[in-house]
Amino acid sequence: DAALEWWQTTIIYQIYPRSFSDSNGDGIGDLKGVTSKLDYFTYLNIGAIWLSPFFKSPMKDFGYDVSDFKDVDPIFGTLKDFEQLVQEAHKRGIKVIVDFVPNHTSNQHDWFQRSCRREKPYDDYYIWCDGKRDKDGKPQPPNNWLSQFGRTAWRWHEGRQQFYYTAFLAEQPDLNYRNPLVVKEMNDVVRFWMERGVDGMRVDALDYLFEDPDVFQDEPRSNLPGVESFEFEYNDHIHTMEKPEILDIVRGWRQIFDEFQKKDREPRFMVIETYAKPKWRNQYYKAGANPFNLDMCLTLQPPLSGTKVRDSVDQEYTNLPDNGWPTFVLGNHDRKRLSSKFGAEYVDALNVLLLTLRGTPCTYYGEELGMQEIEVTFEQTKDPWGKNYGPKRFKEFSRDPWRAPMQWDDTKNAGFSSNPLPWLPVHPDYVTRNVKVQQKSPKQTSLQLYAALAKLRQEPVFQKGEVLFSVTNDNVFSYVRQIPGSDASRYLIVLNLGQMSTKEDYSGSPVNSARGVVVQATCSVIDRIRNKEVGLKDLELAPGD
Ligand code: TEU
Ligand code: CA
Numbered sequence: 398d399a400a401l402e403w404w405q406t407t408i409i410y411q412i413y414p415r416s417f418s419d420s421n422g423d424g425i426g427d428l429k430g431v432t433s434k435l436d437y438f439t440y441l442n443i444g445a446i447w448l449s450p451f452f453k454s455p456m457k458d459f460g461y462d463v464s465d466f467k468d469v470d471p472i473f474g475t476l477k478d479f480e481q482l483v484q485e486a487h488k489r490g491i492k493v494i495v496d497f498v499p500n501h502t503s504n505q506h507d508w509f510q511r512s513c514r515r516e517k518p519y520d521d522y523y524i525w526c527d528g529k530r531d532k533d534g535k536p537q538p539p540n541n542w543l544s545q546f547g548r549t550a551w552r553w554h555e556g557r558q559q560f561y562y563t564a565f566l567a568e569q570p571d572l573n574y575r576n577p578l579v580v581k582e583m584n585d586v587v588r589f590w591m592e593r594g595v596d597g598m599r600v601d602a603l604d605y606l607f608e609d610p611d612v613f614q615d616e617p618r619s620n621l622p623g624v625e626s627f628e629f630e631y632n633d634h635i636h637t638m639e640k641p642e643i644l645d646i647v648r649g650w651r652q653i654f655d656e657f658q659k660k661d662r663e664p665r666f667m668v669i670e671t672y673a674k675p676k677w678r679n680q681y682y683k684a685g686a687n688p689f690n691l692d693m694c695l696t697l698q699p700p701l702s703g704t705k706v707r708d709s710v711d712q713e714y715t716n717l718p719d720n721g722w723p724t725f726v727l728g729n730h731d732r733k734r735l736s737s738k739f740g741a742e743y744v745d746a747l748n749v750l751l752l753t754l755r756g757t758p759c760t761y762y763g764e765e766l767g768m769q770e771i772e773v774t775f776e777q778t779k780d781p782w783g784k785n786y787g788p789k790r791f792k793e794f795s796r797d798p799w800r801a802p803m804q805w806d807d808t809k810n811a812g813f814s815s816n817p818l819p820w821l822p823v824h825p826d827y828v829t830r831n832v833k834v835q836q837k838s839p840k841q842t843s844l845q846l847y848a849a850l851a852k853l854r855q856e857p858v859f860q861k862g863e864v865l866f867s868v869t870n871d872n873v874f875s876y877v878r879q880i881p882g883s884d885a886s887r888y889l890i891v892l893n894l895g896q897m898s899t900k901e902d903y904s905g906s907p908v909n910s911a912r913g914v915v916v917q918a919t920c921s922v923i924d925r926i927r928n929k930e931v932g933l934k935d936l937e938l939a940p941g942d
Contacts, residue, residue: 401860401861402664402666403444403445403492403596403663403664403666404445404492404597404664404666404668404687404757405722405757405860406444406855406860407443407444407445407492407757408441408442408443408444408445408752408757408758408759408760408851408854409445409446409447409494409668409724409757409758409759409760410438410441410443410445410446410447410759410760410762411446411447411449411729411730411759411760411761411762412431412446412447412448412449412762413426413449413730413761413762413800414426414427414428414430414431414448414449414450414451414460414473415459415460415472415800415820416762416800416801416802416803416813416820416821417430417431417434417762417802417803417813418430418431418433418434418803418805418813419802419813419814419815419816419819420433422814422815422816423472423814423816424814424816424818424819424820425472425473425814425819425820426473426802426803426813426814427472427473427474427478428451428469428473428474428478428479428482429474429478429481429482431446431448431482432478432481432482432485432486434805435482435485435486435489435491436489437832438489438491439489439491440836440848441765441844441847441848441851442848442851442852442855443491443760443851444490444491444492445491445492445493445494445596445597445666446486446491446492446493446494447494447495447496447597447599447668447759448493448494448495448496449461449496449730450463450496450498450601451469451470451473451474451479452464452465452466452467452468452469452470452498453465453468453469453470454470454503455503455505455568456470456472457503457566457568457569457781458565458566458568458569458781459779459780460496461496461498461565461569461601462501462502462503462504462505462566462568462569463498463502463503463506464502464503464505464506464507465506465507466498466502466583466586466589467586467589476593479593480593480594483593483594483595484594487594492596492597492666493594493595493596493597494595494596494597494598494599494666494668495590495595495597495598495599496598496599496601497586497587497590497598497599497600497601498601498602499572499583499586499600499601499603499606499646500564500565500571500572500601500602500603500605500606501563501564501565501569501570501571501572501602502569502570502572503568503569504567504568504569504570505568508522508523508582509522509523509570512525512557513554513556513557514556514557515557518578521573521576521578522572522573522576522578522579523561523562523570523571523572523573524561524562524570524571524572524573524608525557525559525560525561526539526551526559526560526562526612527539527559527560528551528553528559528560536553536558536560538550538551538560539551539560539612539613540612540613540614540615540616540636541615541616541632542562542608542612542615542616542632542636542637543616543632544563544564544565544566545564545565545782546565546566546782546785546786550562550563550564550637551563552567552570562608564602564605564637565602566781566785571605571608574606574607574642574646575607575610575642580646580649583646584649584650584653587650587653587654588653591653591654591657591665595665596663596665596666597665597666597667597668598650598665598666598667598668599668599669599670600647600650600667600668600669600670600686601670602670603643603647603669603670603671603681604638604639604643604671604672604673604677605637605638606640606642606643606646607640607642607643608636608637608640609636609637609640614636616632616633616634616635616636616637617632617633617635618632618633619632619633638673639673639677641680644680644681644683644684647667647669647681647684647685647686648684648685650667650685650686651667651684651685651686654667654685666687667685667686667687668686668687668688668689668724669681669686669687669688669689670689670691671688671689671691672691672695673688675716675717679716679717679718679721682718682721683718687722687724687757688724689724689726689759690713690723690724690725690726690756691726692709692712692713693706693709693710693713693725693726693727694726694727694728694729694732695732696709697709699738699739699740700739700896701739701743701894701895702871702872702894702895702896703869703870703871703872703873703874703875703892703893703894703895704869704870704871704874705894706750706874706892706894707866707869707874710750710754710864710874711866713725713756714755714864722756722757723754723755723756723757724756724757724759725751725754725756725757725758725759726759727747727751727760727761727764728761728764728799729759729761730761730796730799730800731796732799733770733798733799734761734763734764734768734769734770734798734799735747735764735767736767736768736769736770737769737770737798737799741767741769742898742911742912743894743912744764744767744843745767745843745846745910745911745912745913746892746893746894746910746911746912746913748760748764748765748843748846748847748850748913749846749850749890749892749910749913749914749915750874750890750892750913752847752850752851752853752854752859753850753854753859753878753888753890753915754864755859755860755861755862755863755864755878760847761799762803763801763803763804765843765844765847765848766804766830766831766832766835766843766844767830767843768801768803768804768824768830769824769826769830770798770799770801770824771797771798771801771821771822771823771824772798773795773797773798773821773822775787775788775791777797777821777822778791778795778797779797779820779821780794780795780796780797780800782794782795782796783795783796783797797821800821801821801822801823801824802814802819802821802823803832804823804824804826804827804830804831804832805831805832805833806831806832806833806834807827807828807829807831807833807834810823810827811823811824811827811831812831812833832844841910843910846910850915853915856885856886857880857885858878858879858880858885858886858887858888859878859888861880862878862879862880862885862887863878863879863880863881864876864877864878865877865878865879867889870895871895871896872893872894872895872896872897873891873892873893873894873895874891874892874894875889875890875891875892876889876890877889877890878890886917887917888915888916888917889914889915889916889917890913890914890915891913891914891916892912892913892914893911893912893913894912898911898912
């Protein structure tokens with residue numbers, strides 16, 4: 398019975414630095430702001446934070462376009478500020494995970510600027526090609542490969558008279574990992590942050606790291622259902638994603654992690670952003686990294702039901718490789734907020750689910766308050782993913798609604814910033830939905846529920862115990878956590894994820910909300926669970942309003 402590592406026993410809390418806390422009143426959150434809020438994580442019983450990018454960037458994709466991997470953007474502060482953040486976090490026993498964006502740089506990165514001028518050794522740092530010529534001799538992309546925005550991934554560069562490849566925005570040229578110099582540069586970036594004391598990395602868009610070297614092969618048209626009706630093209634990505642070469646790169650990074658781990662015996666955590674199917678996703682474990690389990694974030698769609706959620710959880714566990722540890726995600730800076738996606742009344746129950754499953758939960762800032770999405774007009778839209786689609790379609794793509802400022806208290810701008818105009822508007826419900834109010838309320842709030850759950854899940858049974866599914870139907874999903882053959886407490890978790898509301902307030906149980914209850918389960922309850930008797934009766938339901 399191996400002891401668990403720190404990243405298996407903690408919650409990971411995702412901070413979007415622009416939106417968390419603004420220390421200097423420019424309307425944009427920053428590192429000092431994060432440092433000033435570290436006690437919040439102590440209150441929440443959260444032991445690890447993941448910071449979305451704070452590196453030097455022209456902010457075309459809000460930091461996911463990095464122009465210097467080894468410096469902090471002045472908007473967010475300085476390297477000193479970061480070092481102080483790490484120091485203060487570690488003092489409180491909080492681990493720090495940074496975002497690592499290896500697939501592309503900003504077009505303002507010095508490497509790209511030099512590459513455009515064919516300066517050695519940078520000429521081959523990116524994916525350049527001549528393309529084809531049409532009958533008038535005009536340059537055309539070499540193939541039909543598409544960026545994430547449904548248009549060609551090849552961008553013409555006047556100066557160099559060549560195309561460069563971009564999986565994302567034109568301002569995010571893809572690096573060429575077939576060039577060993579690039580691999581070495583990025584290894585140095587990993588070392589740089591390890592030397593500054595980080596405990597782990599979340600690796601961005603890793604599935605996109607390699608493209609086939611033969612650029613004259615088209616991608617097959619995607620056979621997504623209904624694809625003909627899309628205004629933009631959709632392709633498969635057999636030439637541009639999930640290439641096995643990626644795994645060698647991951648192994649290289651893991652080696653660097655291990656060098657640091659050897660020095661101070663502190664394990665380092667590498668978690669991979671991948672929306673890929675298990676067959677590919679599971680390869681990352683063997684390379685020394687943990688993929689995010691994003692299925693509940695991507696494929697679980699409203700309306701919720703007990704059965705649907707059970708099946709989704711079941712799939713995640715079934716698909717794990719032996720000894721594979723899941724890292725569950727219900728939302729992030731790219732995906733809708735839980736309240737807007739499923740309905741506000743489900744947020745607490747989903748937090749109960751996330752925090753009582755076996756695996757590392759990852760919480761996007763504000764979900765512990767049940768934060769709501771903001772309304773953003775086209776004129777107010779900041780996200781290029783929205784802007785690029787124009788005034789008619791921006792709402793389908795803009796990620797602004799779920800990136801609104803964190804709601805700390807009921808003072809102006811929710812205590813996020815002293816600036817009258819934060820970079821995105823604060824949700825108007827901040828007056829009643831904020832950390833301060835939810836901490837103080839005599840009646841249990843989402844925040845108090847979250848903190849209680851986070852404390853409860855420090856019990857070994859929530860970390861090591863098995864998940865035993867019980868009664869499940871349209872409404873209820875219930876399960877038990879227990880360590881087989883041990884005297885440790887067992888817990889029964891009953892979630893009402895259906896269309897009926899819950900009649901009772903289960904104030905007798907240590908952790909409860911209208912739609913989710915966690916109770917200590919006795920042996921006889923376990924027996925009844927084996928007989929599939931328990932679940933429904935433990936959570937009385939009433940027909941919806
Ligand atoms: O996202 C990349 C990514 O893989 C997904 O956004 C994916 O393209 C999409 O969900 C398709 O369903 C990362 C970051 O999380 C995002 O914020 C950045 O904009 C992007 O990389 C580019 O760096
Ligand atoms: Ca790439």
